Amino acid sequence: MESLDILIPIAMIIVVIAITILLWAINNGQFDDLESPSETILFDDTKDKQD
């Protein structure tokens, strides 16, 4: 069970990092528009350039 002594702190550090990144992303406006990015990404594949 010794491995847990290392894994638990690592897990906790990862959570703190994840929350920090998420808060940064929210402050940066990444979550302001939850509608269009999910759809616009599909359009580029079907774009038929003529020129």
Added chain:
Amino acid sequence: MPSNHCYHCELPIYSTVKWYATINGVARPMCCLGCKSVAEIIAAGGFQTYYKNRTQATDTANEITDQLIQELRLYDRPDQQQSFVRKITKNNNNQLEANLLIQGISCAACVWLLENHLKTIDGIANVNISLSSHKAQIVWNSEVIKLSDIMRQVYYIGYKCKPWDPDQQYNIQFHEQRNFTKRLAVAGIGAMQVMMFAIAIYAGDFSSDLSTKYLSIFNYINVLFTTPVVFYSASPFFASAARAIKNSTINMDVSISLAIIFAYSSSLWTVLINHSPPRVDVYFDSICMFVFFLLSGRFLELKARYFMYRSSETLTDLLPKSCMKWHNGKFIQVAITDLQPNDLIRIAPGEIIPADGILISATCSVNEAIISGESLPVTKHINDKLLCASINTEQTIQMRVTKKSSNSEIAKALQLVNSAEQVKPKIANLATTIAKWFTSAVLLIATTVFLYRYFYADNALYIMLSVLVVTCPCALSLAIPVAITATTGNLNRLGLLITKSHVVESLNLVDTIVFDKTGTLTTGNLKLTNIQPIANTNADYCLKLAVSLEECYDHQIARAFKQQLNNSNDIFTVTARKNFVGNGIAGTINNNYYRLGTVNFASSNSKLEHPTTDGQWVLLTENNIPICWFNFADSLRPETKNVIKALKGINKQIIILSGDHLNPVTKLAKELGINHFYAQKNPEQKLEIVKKLQQNKRKVLMVGDGINDVPVLSVADVSLAMGCVANLNTSSADAILIKNNLVAVVHALYLAKKNHTITFENLLWAGCYNICVLPLAIMGMIAPWMAAIGMTLSSLLVITNSLRLINKKFPNLSDKQHGKS
């Protein structure tokens, strides 16, 4: 029905198709030059897939005028750019970033088209457009391209744009939303972590080989992750509960807060002080999930409110962007935000007056329809007050600004709309009352259960917590307000602005609809209805003379005359033409002197009488001899007939209540098939009639167009005003039809009915759920985590059900409607 539809804006084309644009090798019909050029630019850029991917048609494109280009140039000035442009200092020296509001975005394909079109332009480094706020963030190199050229590109593909100018309420909502997202994120990640360790504890409990050392480590870690969830994520619940207690009431947040505080402190006590924990008494996982699910429900509600607020924003778009201001000896173009009191400005005919002010040039006439509902132009003399947002109709005028547009009468009226949205509906307050009694009952039951269990059984705290959590009347309290929020937002987008929130519920009870005639059932615009030549003159010849005289003017009567004109070459040349504002026009044709206008103006014989009392009569005289009478009358709105038919289809009684003469009212009632009508009623009589209807237990919806309807609007159960914002000042109307289209009345009734159904479903579900689950909780058959999931899911169900109202589509009016629903 026309067989052709514009390929770009999807509107029907009634005449023969004059314009085509080639898209993917196929010539597609276009309704106007504006749409044609936009479609061609889209095709030339290789963005044809836009037409395939879009889910909603766009607005009809506008042609780009020189004036527009001039106005856009204003935005190149650094002082104008101050509020919405900033320099990017990081890397490149000349990169600027602007925030623009794009108008006309309807779906994700629009965003794609705009972003990709703009990215192909030299000098633009990055474009980012938000579908939810319609805000565009554009980064460009100021040495390569000017901002006005970028904005023009937006217009080229059929959209409009202006500087992003958020008001205070927007900022508050914006930060509220971001803060909420953060709280949700912390609660979500916290819940995942705590759940991970909680499962380890449960598993250890199950296999009973978890050492005490790890058990207490896991518990400590859970304390660590739960604490921010309780104190940060759940703080809105505590704040709301504190407010409620301060006002000596109980709301659902009190119950939520109590559940969280009890669970948290008892778990904390177990872990920190009572070191040998009985495992079931640690609730960190329940707390985190509870908070996370509750927040998701609230987040959806916040989104609906936010969306509703955004959809009512278009009102501010009424005003022009720029105007001509007297500065250092000449008129220069300035943005209207730059106007200060005492500035002297010039307004060309047809332009919108950009601020409140005083007329300092000669007599003119302005159309104040948007403010007063009066459809005929009003004559203004020197030193008269001019109102912001009214339209200058005839000649160039000069005025001195007294109040900026942001302080003007109309702006004040608009602010009332926003404050009105905050008023809680009566029936929603009823729901809060239900929640209050329910919470008190639950607290009482929880205490009793706790005391009983504590003295006569076991697991007292555990059972009490689950009773508290499971019965929280969240869904019950959400049931009504969320549905109303969604319906109101939907109606706002249709052009029906709700200013008092009881409207949605009251509309469903309405069984009698009373219409005013002029300006409501009719357009309030004049139409030539009768020509009466005097003596032996030819009617067509007289009409031709009149049209020639009026040809270069743009007031109501001139427009009505010009509608008669089939071929613009077919008129006489007029010399020495002179316009007498408010009276008429004089001019010479073929050496004969003609006067066209009011009786007193056109003829020196003051004893001349109008042929009838209907409508408005205009006299034409030739060398001072009367030769022809023209009669003008109001014309029916194009949608009126269908609207009345649809309203009859849903069994509403329809009544016309007019101040007009008996003849025209009878004629109109007959045309529309309405049996109940009243004519020649003054405001007091109108009031009496509606009161009498109400005494007969009728619920009355009054639709009127302004000033003379104000008293009757205030007495009706629900009142709708036609596009006249000033009514808000008297706060007599409950709702305003800003798009001036009666179809919205039918849609509003339809939506009100749907709202009622959905609210009923919500209440039924929430009530049943709570009643079924309470006994189970008292018997200790529901674990706290089950309770948390159960009640949150029930709230989410209620919210999602209500959100169906946001995009509810309506039955098409042009299809024959026999429906009961």
